[in-house]
Amino acid sequence: MIIAIDGPTASGKGTISRELAAHFQLPLMDTGLLYRAVGWTVREMGGDPDSEEDALKGCIFEGALLSDPVLRNEGVGAYASKVSIHPAVRQTLNKRQKDFATQPGGAILDGRDIGTVIAPDADVKLFVTASAEARAVRRFEEMIGRGEKVNFDDILADIMKRDERDMNRSAAPLKPAEDADLLDTTDLTIGDAVQQAIALVNAKI
Numbered sequence: 001m002i003i004a005i006d007g008p009t010a011s012g013k014g015t016i017s018r019e020l021a022a023h024f025q026l027p028l029m030d031t032g033l034l035y036r037a038v039g040w041t042v043r044e045m046g047g048d049p050d051s052e053e054d055a056l057k058g059c060i061f062e063g064a065l066l067s068d069p070v071l072r073n074e075g076v077g078a079y080a081s082k083v084s085i086h087p088a089v090r091q092t093l094n095k096r097q098k099d100f101a102t103q104p105g106g107a108i109l110d111g112r113d114i115g116t117v118i119a120p121d122a123d124v125k126l127f128v129t130a131s132a133e134a135r136a137v138r139r140f141e142e143m144i145g146r147g148e149k150v151n152f153d154d155i156l157a158d159i160m161k162r163d164e165r166d167m168n169r170s171a172a173p174l175k176p177a178e179d180a181d182l183l184d185t186t187d188l189t190i191g192d193a194v195q196q197a198i199a200l201v202n203a204k205i
């Protein structure tokens, strides 16, 4: 069974993916980490994420980087969003994702173009979404919880900028696959969102 989960930042897709992986006992790939690793590497090199040449150089990184918490910060997310625009970068990262998707026994992948590009034949495709404001509130509370000093309006503006870039790029833009099930988590607790996701998967298998 292949489960493709796509959606914008802070929609709840990360948590939903982890819970589905545990529930259905499937290996999970958070594909955003690949783009984050490229973004982080470009930043470390002092490179320009808008330059395809620099972004391609960033595609050469150690596998251990993928489990490093440094990839999770907001600055790296912005670099990731910029390097992910380049078709050559996407091409370079696609093989790894397609290999993971087609491993025997099945898999779950979470990203932006899983249902449309990486695994168009996935058994289940979920597009997890929520209003920009709801997503900004979640991100704000998460960061406050970590003791970070943050401004809500900056977070909302950053989320909207990232959405705009992810949805309007020409290479593999963020959009639901035609046959995806939509899961809007704006007014759901994360527990309810997970239960609905499990029900949607069960309805397909």
Ligand code: C5P
Pocket (backbone or CB within 6 Å): 009, 031, 032, 033, 035, 036, 077, 080, 081, 082, 084, 110, 111, 112, 113, 114, 162, 166
């Ligand atoms: O999901 P996450 O926030 O970690 O992703 C970081 C960035 O990587 C996204 O904003 C998006 O631009 C890019 N990305 C992508 N395709 C994917 C996963 C992530 O373009 N499959």
